[in-house]
Amino acid sequence: MKIGIIFGGPSREREISFAGGRTVYDNLDKSLFEAVPVFVDSLGNFILLDWHYIYKGTIRDFYPPVEVLPHSLHQLQIYLESLGELSTEEQEGIINKVGKRILPHQFKEYFDFAFLALHGPYGEDGSIQGLLEWYRMPYSGSGILPSAIGIDKILQKDYMNSHGFPVPRYRIVRAEEWADTSQRPIIFEQLTRDLGLPLVIKAPHQGSSIGVSIIKTTDFRAFEEALARSFFAKTIYKNSWQGFSPEAKLNFVKQLTDIREGIGLPVRTDNGVIIHHPEQLLEILEGVFEENAREEVTLTNVESEPYVLLESFIQGKEFSCIVIQDPNGNPLALPPTEIIKGGEVFDYRSKYLPGLSRKITPINLPNEQIQHIRQECSRLFSAVGFNVYARLDGFITAEGQVFLNDPNTTSGMLPSSFFFHQAAEIGLNPSQFLTYIIRTSLVERLKSGKDTVHLRKQLHALDASIQNKKTANQKKIRVGVIMGGYSSERHISVESGRNIYEKLASTVKYQPIPIFLTGSAEEHRLYVIPVNIMLKDNADDIKEKIAHAEEGHLQHPVLEQIRQEASPITEKYTGKMLREPQLVTYEQLKDLVDAVFIALHGRPGEDGALQTELEKYGIPYNGSGIDSSRITINKYETNEILRQHGIKVADHLMAYKQDWQTNKEAFFQNIESAFSYPFIAKPADDGCSSAVKKIKNQRELAAFSELIFRETEDLTQGPATVLALGFKEEFPQKEAFLVENLISKEDGSHFLEVTGGLLTRYLPNGQVEYEVFEASEALAEGEVLSLEEKFLAGEGQNITPARYAPEPKLRQKISDKVKADLKKVAEVLNIEGYARIDAFVRIKEKNEVETIIIEVNSLPGMTPATCIFHQTAINGYKPYDFIDRILTFGMERTQKKVRAA
Template sequence: MKIGIIFGGPSREREISFAGGRTVYDNLDKSLFEAVPVFADSLGNFILLDWNFIYKGTIRDFYPPVEVVPATEHGLQMYLESLGQLSEEEINDIANRVGQRIHPHQFKELFDFAFLTLHGPYGEDGSIQGLLEWYGIPYSGSGILPSAIGIDKIAQKALLKQHGFATPDYRILSQTEWHATQDKGALLDSLVADLGLPLVMKAPHQGSSIGVSIIKEKNLQLFEEAIARSLFSLTIQKQDWLSKSEAQQLNFVKTLTDIREGIGLPVQTETGELIYAPEELLSLLSGYFTENGPESLTLTNVESETQVLIEAFINGREFSCIVVQDQTGDPIALPPTEIRKGGEVFDYRSKYLPGLSRKITPIDLPTEQIQEIRQQCERLYTSLGFNVYARLDGFITETGEIFLNDPNTTSGMLPSSFFFHQAAEIGLNPSQFLTYIIRTSLAERIKSGKNTAALTRTLQGLEKQMHDERAHRHDKLRVGVIMGGYSSERHISVESGRNIYEKLSSSTKYEPIPIFLMGDDQTHQLYQIPINIMLKDNADDIKEKIDASEAGVPAHQVLAQIAESASSITSLYAGNTLKKPQRLTYEQLAGLVDAVFIALHGRPGEDGVLQSELEKFHIPYNGSGIQSSQVTINKFETNKILRQNGVPVADHMLAFKKDYQENQGAFFNQIEQSFRYPFIAKPADDGCSSAVKKIKTREELEAFAELIFRSNVEIPESPARVLNLSFKEEVPMKGYFLIENLISREGAKHFLEITGGLLTSYGPDGRVQYEVFEASEALAEGEVLSLEEKFLAGEGQNITPARYARDQKERQRISDQVKQDLKRVAEILRIEGYARIDAFVRVHPDNSVETIIIEVNSLPGMTPATCIFHQTAINGYKPYDFIDRILQFGMERTKKVIS
C-alpha cells in the first residue's frame, strides 16, 4: 500500500507536525507499506516532497529554499508567509525546488491511504478530512464531525456539560468585548470573583500549550499580557524598546515572530499596515519609536484568535490517556500517564525535550481510581463520536473528582510522545502501532458507506500482507541496541537508541533488541528490556523500572488487565513480546545478537571500554575501534595529537580538581594568566553540549569550577544562578575540565561554526576509505549551541549544506577544502564506522580557508532531529540506509579479525 503522509500545514504546531511526519515516514513497516511524503506548506499548498528534505531539522531549514529568501542584514530564517503576496507562478517555482506541487485531485494517483500528522486548525478540525472524503481517499483517525469538536475548546465545554462530565467553570471573552472594555481592572475583579485564582487563559483552537497562561495573582499587567498572548497580539512600549541594545532588539524580534512562543507573522498594526518579514518588523520598530514619536505600538497576527477561554484553575494531578478501539469498534483506554512537570504549564519545551518532564505510567493512584479515569475516557470517546484513536487529557483532584479537557483527535507523534509511550504498554512498538492505526482506520472508513467495495478489497489485501509478514518475522539479523548509561548524556543516549531501534524495527532485514546499560565506571550491567520500558520518558525512568523488576516488584495490576483486554490487538500486530527486563552478561549478549549498535554518548561507550568487552566475544559493533575511541573521548588528547600533526585547534589546557583544592587563588590566577576572558570551559570527556559554557568573568569561572568539582550530585543554587543554568540542566562531576580560547573571526571575511559527518567503508584493497558529507552550518541562539538546538525537533537551526559563500562555485570550492580537512582529522585519529566533527571555518580576505577543529565525536547523537541525517540525505542515504551501512562496516571488520 502506498501511504501518503500529510504533514506540516499552516498551524503554529507545524514543526511538531513536520517531526511527526518524519517519525511516521521512518517507522512504517517497509514489508507492508511504501511511504509517500506530502508536505503541506503554511499557505495550504501540497508538495510531493523530495525525501531528503524530510531530514532537515526544521521547516525553515529548507522551505522556502534559501535561494528565494531575500538577502537581509541579519540573515534571519523565515516561513513562506513572510515572503508576502505570491503569484501562482512564484508558488509553483518555490514548491518545485523541493519537490513537485500537487493538487487534491491528483492524490488518488499517488497514494492509497492518507496518514494525517497535521495539528491544529486545518489539520485536526475536519478541513483535511472533508477534502479527502470528497476525493475518495481513506485517511487515519477520526472523521469530520469528531475532528471539528476536537479542535474547538469552547464547543467541547458545552458538550462535556451536556454529557454529564465534570468541567471547571469558565468564561468566554471575545476580542471585540476585550477592546470595548474601558475598565479592564473591573473585568479582572469580576473574573476572579466568579472563577477564583489562579485563572487559566487559553487560545481556543491551539494545541501544544500555545497561547496558554496561568495568572496566579490579581495583577492587571499580567492579566492584559495573558489575554494578548491568547489573542496573538502584543503591545510594545517605546520605553521598553529603546532600553534594549541592538542585540536585544534583534532577539526580541526573533521571539516575537516565533510561531510557538511569540505571535508569529504576518502581523498588522493598529492602522492596518501588514508586516510580513522579521527584518521588516525590526526596521519598522527602529523607525517608529523616535524621541517624539508614539508611546506604544500594538501588533496582531493576521490569524489571531477572536475569543479567549478563561477557566478556573484545577488543583489536581494532570494526566493524559490514549484511547484506541478494538476489532469490534469498542474503545479501550490505555494506561493513563501522569505528567510531572517542572513549571506550571506543560509547555512546548517540556512536551518534546526528553528529561524536562516525567511521564508516570500508569498514574500513581489506587487501582480503582485509575480504572475510573479509564472508564471516563472511554465514555467521553464514545460520547464525542471519536474513531480509531484519541488522546484525552485531564486532572484528578485530591477528592477524586475527574476533570477531562482538551480531547485531541490527533496526538503528537514524536518518538517520546504519549501516543507510542502508552501503546508500548500493550506490547506494540511504533511500527506495529502505525500498522494498527492504518488497518483500523480503513475498517472505520468502510463504515461510512462510501467506496465500500474498493475499501474492503484494500483492507483484505493489507490483512493478507500482514499474515505473510508474520510468517517471515524470524528471518532477520538480530541487533542489540545499547542505550542509556550513567553520564549527563544518558537521556540523549536513550533518544538515539530509540531512534536506531525504530529505524531497524520497520526494516525487512533487522530485528532490533533494546539493551539498557547501567552501573558505573567500575562495573556495567546490561539488561534486555521490553518495549514499554524502552519507551519510558527518559533514562532515569527506565533505570527505575529495571530496579523495581530486580527487586521483585510485580507489574501494576492495571497494566495486566489492560494487556488482557487488548490481547486481540497485540496478538494481531505484535505476537510474543518480552514481559520484563532480563539481566545479561556479555557472553549471553553474544548468544542473543548478531551485532550491536552502541547508542551511548561520552563515557561509557565512546571510551573503548565497551568495545573491549564486545571484542572479547567477537560481537560486531558500530563506530571506531578501541584505540581510536580511547583518544577521541578525551578532548585534550585529541587536540594535542591534532596540533602535533599541524591541524589548527583552539589553545587549550586542563584545570585539575587537586590544584583547585590546594589553592583556589593560584588555580584561578594560572587560568587568567593563560587565557583572556571570554573563553570556553567544558568537560574534557563529555559531548552533546553537556556543560559547555562561555566564561566571561572571574565570578563565572569560580561558579563553573564549583559545579564541576562539587562532591555531591545535587547542584548548588548560587553557581547555577551565576551561570544561568536552565531547568533540569545537568553538570557532570569531574576531576578536571578543559579550557579553550574562544575562537573568533580574527579578520576573516566569513566566519561560521559547522558540524560535519563522515562514513567509512572498505575499499577494494581492504583499506578504510572515507566518505565525508557536506557540513551543516550551526546557528546558536545563545552563546553556545544548546542541547535543545542539537536534538529537539523544531528548535535547532542547522543549514545544510553550510553557507560558505553566496556564489555556488565558490561555496563548493570552500566546502571541498573543509571536507579534505575533516578527512585528514579522521585519518590522523584512525576513525572508523562514522563520526561527527565540529569545527569553525574562517574564509580569509585572500580566499584561503582555515578549519579549526573543536571536537570529534566517535559515536555522534542519532536522535531524529540531529543534523547528520540532513547531511547523509544529500548523498542519497535515508537514515535507515546510513544505519545499515554503519552496521555492515562493523560486521565486515569483525569478519576480518576472525579470519
C-alpha cells in the first residue's frame, strides 16, 4: 500500500511538520507500506520530493535550492516566500530542482492513502481534508468539521462552553481595536480587571506554543509587547536600533524574521511597504533611521492574526493526553502525561529538545483524578466529533477541576512526541502505532459513505497483510541497541538509540532490542527495557523507571486498566505484553543478541571500555575497535598523534585541577602565557557541545575552571551567570580540561567550519576501504555550535555539501582535498565502521586548502536531525541503509577474527 506522507506546509510549524514527516517516512512498516514523500512548500505547492532531501536538517537547507538564492552578504538562509512574488514558471523551475510538482487530481497515480503530518493553518483546519475528500483520497486523522473546530482556539472556547466543559474566563482583542494606540492602556486595564493576573495571551490559530505569553504584573509595556507578539507585529525604535552594533543588528533581524520566535516574513511596514528578504529588511531599517526620517517603525506579518485570545491563568498541573479510537469506534484515552516545564511556558525548545522539560506518565495524581482527566478528554473527543486520534492539552487544579484547551487533530510526530510516548504505554512501538492509525483512518473514511467499494477493498488488503505478517515465521537478526550511559551526553545518546531502534524496527531484516546502560566506569549495568520505558522523555527518566521496577513497585493501576482496555489493539498489532526491565550481564547478552549497536556517546562507549567487554564474548558491534576508541576519546591525545603525522590541528594544552587547587594565579598565568584571549576551553573527553566555551578574559576562565573543577554536582550560580549558561545546560565535572587556540580566518580568502562523515567496508582482499562523504558546513548562531543546532530538528543550519566555492568545479576540487585530509585522519587513527570528523577549512591564495582538525567522533550522534544523514543521502544511503552497512561491517569483522583464531 503506497502511503503519501504530506508534510512541510505554509504554517509557522513547518519545520516540526518536516521533521515529523521524516519520522513517519522512516517508521512505516516496510513489509506493509511503501512511503511516498509529498512535501508542501510555503506557497502550497505539492512536491513529490526526491527522498535525499528528507534527511536535510531544515527545510531551508534544501528549499529554495541554493542555485536560485539571491546573493546574501551575510549568507542568510531563507524560505521560499522571501524570494518575493514568483510566476508559475519560476515556481516550476525551483520545484524541479528537488522533485516534481503534482496536482491534487494526480494524487491517486502516486499513492493510495495520505498520511497527514501537516500542522497549523492549511493542515489542521479542514483545508487539506476537504481537498483530499474532493479527490477521493483517504487520509489520516479527523475530518473537515472537527479539524476546523480544533484549529480555532476561540471557537473551541464557545463550543466547550456550550457542551458543559469548564473554561477559563476569556476575551478577544481585535486587530482594529489594537491599532488605536490611545485605547491600549484602557484595554489593558479592562482585561486585568475582568480576567485578573496572571494573564495568558495566545495567537488563536497557532500551535507549538508559538505566539504565547504570560503577563504576571501590571506592566503595560510587557503587555503591549506580548500582544504585538501574538499579532506577529513589532515596533522598532530609532534609539534602540542605533545603539546596536552591526552584529547585534543582524542578529536582531534574524530573530525578528524567525517563523517560530519572531514575526516571520513577508512583513508590511506601517506605510504599506512589503518586505520579503531579511537583508532587505536590514537595509530598509538602516536607511530609515540613518536619514532621521522616522523615530519608530512598526512591522506586521502579512498573515497576522485577526484577533488575539486572552485567558485568565489556570493554576494547576499541566498535562497532555492522546485519545485514540478503539476498534469499536469509541474513544480510548491513553495515560495523560504531566508536563514539568523549565520556564513559564511549555515552549518550542522545551517541547522538542530532550532533557529541557520532564514528562511524567501517568500524571502524578490520585487514580480517581487521572481517570477524571481521561473521562473528560474522551468526552471532548466525542463532543467535537474527532476521528482516529487527537491530542488534548489541559490543566487540573488543586481542587480537581479539569480545564481542557487547544485540542490538536495532528500531534507532533518527532520520536520524543506525546504521540509515540503514550502509545508505547500500551505496548505499541512507533511502527506499529502508525499502522494502527492508517487502518483506523480507513475505517473512519468508510463511514462517510463516499467511495466505499474502493475503501473496503483497501481495508481488506491491509488486514490480510497484517495477518500474514503475524503468521510469517521470519528469522531476524537480533540487535541490542545500547543507549543512555552516565555522562553529560546521556540524553542525546538516548535520542540516538531510539532512532536506531526505530529504523530497525520497521524492517524485515532486524529485530532491535533496546538496552539501557547505567552504573559507573567501575560497574556497567545493562537493562533490557520495554518500549514504553525506552520512549520516556530522557535518560534520567528511564533510569528512574528502572529503579522503580527494581524496588518492587507494582505497575500503576491506571496503566494496568488502560492496557486491559487496549488489549484488542495490542493483540492485533504486537501479539505480546510489555515486560519489566531486566538486568543482564555481558555473558547473558551474548545469548540475547546476534550483534550490538552502541548508541552511547563519550564515556563509556567511545573509550574502548564497552568494546573490551563485548569482545570477551565475541559479540559483534559497530564502530572502531578497542585501541582506536581509546585514542579518539581523548581530544588531546588524538591531536598529538595527528600532529606527529603532519596533520594540522589546533595548538593546545591540558589544564589540571590539581594545579588550579595548588595556585590559581600560576594556573592562569600558565594558560595566558601560551594563549592570548579569546581561546576555546572544553572537556578533553566529552562531546555534544558539552561545556565548549569561547573564553574572552580571565574572569570567564576563572568561571569555567570553577565550574568544571567543582566538587558538587550542582552548578554555582555566579560562574554559570558569567558564562551565560542556558537552562539545564550540561556542564560535566572533570579533573582536567583542554585549552585550544581559537582557529580563525587569518590569511584565508574563505573560512568555514565543517563536519564530515565516513563509512568503511571490507574489500575482497580483506583490506578496509574508506568512503568519505561530502562534508556539511555548520553555521553557528552563537560563538560555538550549540546542542540545539546539532540535534534539534529545524534548529541547526547545516549546508550539505559545504560551500567551499561558488564555482562547481572549484568547489568539488576543494572538497576532494578536504575529503582526502579526513581520510588520512581515519587511516592514522585506524577508524573502523563509521565516524564523524569536525574541522575548520581555510582557503588561501591560489585556492590552497588548509584542513585543521578539531575532533574525531568514533560513535557520532545518530539522532534524526544529525547532519551525517544529509551526507549519506548524497551517496544514495537512506538512514536504514547506512545503519545496515555499519552493522554488516561489525559482524564481518567479528567473523574474520573468529576465522583467524
